[in-house]
Amino acid sequence: MTKLYLIRHAEAEGNLYRRIHGQYNSLITDNGYRQIKALEQRFKDIPIDAVYSSDLFRTMTTARAIYVPKGLPLHTRADLRELSMGDWEDHSWAGIDRIDHQRMALFSATSPDFQAPNGESFPELRRRGTAAILDIAAHHDGQTVAVFAHGTLIRNVLAEFQGIGLEEMHKMKHSDNTAVALLEIQDGQVKVVYADDNSHLTPEISTLARQNWWKDNPKAVDLNLWFSQANLDTVEDRDFYLSCREEAWRRLYGRVDQYDGPGFLTDAKDAWRKDPRSVIYPMIRKSRAGILQLDLDRGAREGKGYISFFYLLPENRGQGLGVQLIGKAVSVYRPLGRDTLQLVCSEKNQTALAFYKKYGFRVTGTVPGAYNTLYQMEKYIGYDYRGELD
Numbered sequence: 001m002t003k004l005y006l007i008r009h010a011e012a013e014g015n016l017y018r019r020i021h022g023q024y025n026s027l028i029t030d031n032g033y034r035q036i037k038a039l040e041q042r043f044k045d046i047p048i049d050a051v052y053s054s055d056l057f058r059t060m061t062t063a064r065a066i067y068v069p070k071g072l073p074l075h076t077r078a079d080l081r082e083l084s085m086g087d088w089e090d091h092s093w094a095g096i097d098r099i100d101h102q103r104m105a106l107f108s109a110t111s112p113d114f115q116a117p118n119g120e121s122f123p124e125l126r127r128r129g130t131a132a133i134l135d136i137a138a139h140h141d142g143q144t145v146a147v148f149a150h151g152t153l154i155r156n157v158l159a160e161f162q163g164i165g166l167e168e169m170h171k172m173k174h175s176d177n178t179a180v181a182l183l184e185i186q187d188g189q190v191k192v193v194y195a196d197d198n199s200h201l202t203p204e205i206s207t208l209a210r211q212n213w214w215k216d217n218p219k220a221v222d223l224n225l226w227f228s229q230a231n232l233d234t235v236e237d238r239d240f241y242l243s244c245r246e247e248a249w250r251r252l253y254g255r256v257d258q259y260d261g262p263g264f265l266t267d268a269k270d271a272w273r274k275d276p277r278s279v280i281y282p283m284i285r286k287s288r289a290g291i292l293q294l295d296l297d298r299g300a301r302e303g304k305g306y307i308s309f310f311y312l313l314p315e316n317r318g319q320g321l322g323v324q325l326i327g328k329a330v331s332v333y334r335p336l337g338r339d340t341l342q343l344v345c346s347e348k349n350q351t352a353l354a355f356y357k358k359y360g361f362r363v364t365g366t367v368p369g370a371y372n373t374l375y376q377m378e379k380y381i382g383y384d385y386r387g388e389l390d
Contacts, residue, residue, distance in 0.1 A: 002137040003144040005048075006158075006181040008151050010035040011207045012058040015177060017327025018224045019092055022085035022119070022152075027383065028061045030360050034205045035178045040065040042180070042200035043146070048072065050140055053148035054080035057383060062178065063148040079132040082150035086119025090331055092324070094283075095226035110156075110169040122156060122166055129157040137185040151175055161190040177207040223284060225324045227292075230279040232269045241265060241279070244291050244311050252349055253371050264309075271295055271308070277332050282312070282325055289316045292325045294332060299342055304378070305333030307343040310352075323359055330381050339382030344374040 010032035014021030028036070043066050051067040053059040055076040067074045088096050097104045106114035115121040129149070136145060149157075151174065158181060159169050175181075176198035184191040203209045213222045230237050242261045249259045271278035271293070280292045293309035307329055312322060329341055341361070345352050346369060353375065361377040368374070 001142065001184055001186040002140050004133065004137055004140075004183040004185055005043075005144070005146045006133070006154055006183060007039070007062070007146060007148050008154055008175050008177055008179050009056075009058040009062040009148060010039070011177040013327060013330065015207055016323055017330070018094070018222070018324055019090055019327050019331065020085050020088045020096065022082045022089055022116075023056065024085075024089045025057050025383065027381070028058055030358075031205055031207070032058075032062075032177065035201060035207075036062055036065045038200045038202075038205065039178045039180075040069060044069070047144055048146050049143035050075065051146045051148075052077060052080065052136055054078070054082070054150065056081060056150075059148040059150065063146070065178075066146045077132060077136075079128050080147065080149045080153065083122070083125045083152045084120040085116045087117040088119065092224060092226050092328075094224035097224075098226055110166055112166045125153060126156040126160050126166075129153045130160050133157055133183070134185070134188055134190075137183075138188075154181065158192060158195050161192055174208070176201060176209075223319060223321060225282045225284060225289060225321060225328075227328050228281045228283050228288075229276045230272060230281055230291075232265075232272050232279060238265060240288060241268060241291065244313070245309070247314070248309075248311055252346055258371070267308075268293055271297075280328060282321070282328070284316065289313060289321065290325070292328055294329060296332075296336070299338070299340075300336075302340075303338050303382075304340045304342045305329065305336070305338035305381075307341060310343065322355055326359055326379075334381055339380060341379040341381055342376070344369075344376050347373045347375060 011029045012021065012032060013019065013026035013029060014024070016029045039062070048066055048070055051063055051072050052075045053063040055078050059080070060074065060076060063074055103114065103116070110122055112121065112123055133147065136147060154175060155169065155172060159172060161183065164172065173196050175196045178201065179196050179198045181195040181197070182193040184193055198206060211222055230241070232238055232241065242265060245261055245264045246256065246259060250256055268279055275296050278294050278296055282289045282292060290312035291309055295306040295308045298306040310325060333341065344367060345356060356377050361379040363375045364378045365376040366373050367376055
């Protein structure tokens with residue numbers, strides 16, 4: 001008999017930024033590293049003979065919780081990857097729902113008829129994942145194995161092993177990041193001893209504890225943003241841009257005697273004309289929620305992506321939406337080969353400083369500002385394992 005621990009990866013960018021990361025190679029978040037430490041502690045005294053993971057960064061990084069302290073090699077397999085979401089990869093959930101609501105509804109219902117454009121169906125995923133687990137077990141008879149995979153794959157594999165068809169999967173729970181299932185496999189027969197066990201996580205680091213989308217409560221709603229490119233040739237967009245800039249300046253400094261609205265607008269229009277991705281509106285349904293302005297030229301030679309203006313309207317603050325703007329900036333800059341996000345933040349804006357530090361930015365220097373010192377801050381978005389889990 002093979003004992004097989006099937007473990008979901010730690011919290012990754014898609015979970016935090018609310019973006020579709022099936023086989024997109026997203027990274028582990030800062031909170032995800034805390035989950036990995038908790039997982040390492042859970043398996044500290046559990047003997048493991050072999051460790052497998054999908055060949056994506058978020059699973060390979062999570063697997064370090066076991067294979068590094070136990071001195072084992074990591075075996076990677078592409079057939080343990082998440083459901084391929086095809087053309088939907090690295091788009092926001094809200095953006096796809098807006099343009100393809102019918103197909104998104106099929107995904108949410110785990111319908112066998114669902115398939116993202118150029119993506120994979122649930123039956124295909126189920127066959128692939130099941131075959132991978134049984135093959136690993138067959139090569140480790142009499143041993144204990146840890147396998148790191150992805151939420152949708154794990155959910156479908158567990159359903160298959162428990163005789164739950166796709167039409168009944170809506171009744172199954174969703175697993176937390178780093179949740180553990182234990183399987184006992186003998187001659188191709190599988191017993192699910194337990195599943196979805198996140199008992200090693202405290203509520204402070206549990207991903208599901210901080211989100212509502214999975215709850216059977218219509219009042220518990222997570223706001224997901226979609227993103228629209230601005231058109232600064234229109235009066236409406238120019239007026240909106242200027243009103244946001246002035247409100248941000250006045251809120252921070254309490255005065256506007258050095259506020260240069262036309263100068264800000266000229267810079268934004270110049271950048272936007274070079275590349276429309278430079279000025280983006282985060283959207284809630286049909287309404288603008290703020291502005292994300294990027295400077296795609298600044299820092300390009302150094303592999304850095306610069307955020308010029310990071311803004312949410314007053315009514316949209318304090319709802320946990322800002323991190324989705326970071327996710328959008330990553331989505332723009334990473335394909336351009338930028339491995340670092342960069343911005344400046346006033347020393348007076350303690351709320352913003354705390355927000356940026358929470359989500360991985362660090363202070364790298366200071367620059368003079370209009371009324372006070374500005375902190376130069378950076379966040380690394382390149383692909384690496386960080387080397388350590390602390």
